[in-house]
Amino acid sequence: MKKVVLFMSVSVDGFIAGPDGDLGWHRVDEEVHEHFNEVLSGMSGFLDGRVTWELMADFWPTADADPDAPAPIADFARIWREMPKVVYSRTLSSAGWNTAIRREVSAPEIRSMCADPGGDLALGGADLASTFLAQDLVDELRLYVHPTLVGHGKRLFTSDLVRDLALVESRVFGNGVVLLRYSRSEPRNQTRNQTRN
Numbered sequence: 001m002k003k004v005v006l007f008m009s010v011s012v013d014g015f016i017a018g019p020d021g022d023l024g025w026h027r028v029d030e031e032v033h034e035h036f037n038e039v040l041s042g043m044s045g046f047l048d049g050r051v052t053w054e055l056m057a058d059f060w061p062t063a064d065a066d067p068d069a070p071a072p073i074a075d076f077a078r079i080w081r082e083m084p085k086v087v088y089s090r091t092l093s094s095a096g097w098n099t100a101i102r103r104e105v106s107a108p109e110i111r112s113m114c115a116d117p118g119g120d121l122a123l124g125g126a127d128l129a130s131t132f133l134a135q136d137l138v139d140e141l142r143l144y145v146h147p148t149l150v151g152h153g154k155r156l157f158t159s160d161l162v163r164d165l166a167l168v169e170s171r172v173f174g175n176g177v178v179l180l181r182y183s184r185s186e187p188r189n190q191t192r193n194q195t196r197n
Helices: 030-040 050-065 071-082 107-115 126-134
Strands: 004-011 015-017 045-049 085-088 099-102 121-124 140-146 165-172 178-184
Touching: 004 126, 030 071, 045 050, 045 126, 050 071, 050 085, 107 121, 121 126
Parallel strands: 004 121, 004 140, 045 085, 045 121, 085 099
Antiparallel strands: 004 015, 140 178, 165 178
16 A cells, blocks of 8 residues: 655754745755665656745756756656646646546545555645645655754644654765655544643
8 A cells, every 4th residue: 555755854953945836945965866766767657836836847848958967856857747646726727747636635535546556646845735734645654854954944844733753764874864654653634633731
């Protein structure tokens, strides 16, 4: 059975973007990018919110057209174009590059997708992640902690949902980025769904 895997780069103080959406503090060097490519190439689809999808669609469709593009960039451009994608948006009217549009997250649809054979599903976007977490649809979190303090911006987790997680892998990259990979500690639909008092 497929898993829904949240992929997210995050600062030490819990931000995914700085003020005005700044991502300049992300440290994605060749080692980290090759790791992303290796993991994501085995997925069977990308699930993104509109903002994340538009950021990706603005760059990756033609990123390998530049003859000077580093190999990891060119490799990921091909991975992104060919991968089936779902974008969750109430405003997009069309989306190219092997992308389907959904207006709302449907738990039965996600569970049906997970029952199909193939690789896991990569989830991107903080707002979309909150929706998936609220519906108990996230099986694994891959948090890439970048060695920086952002101070202000957009946080990854903003809800009061409580989840018990099990650390299944950690890895330190040469540039100081740390992968913290967590899985759910209980079967789906049996996790606590509480708010803090």
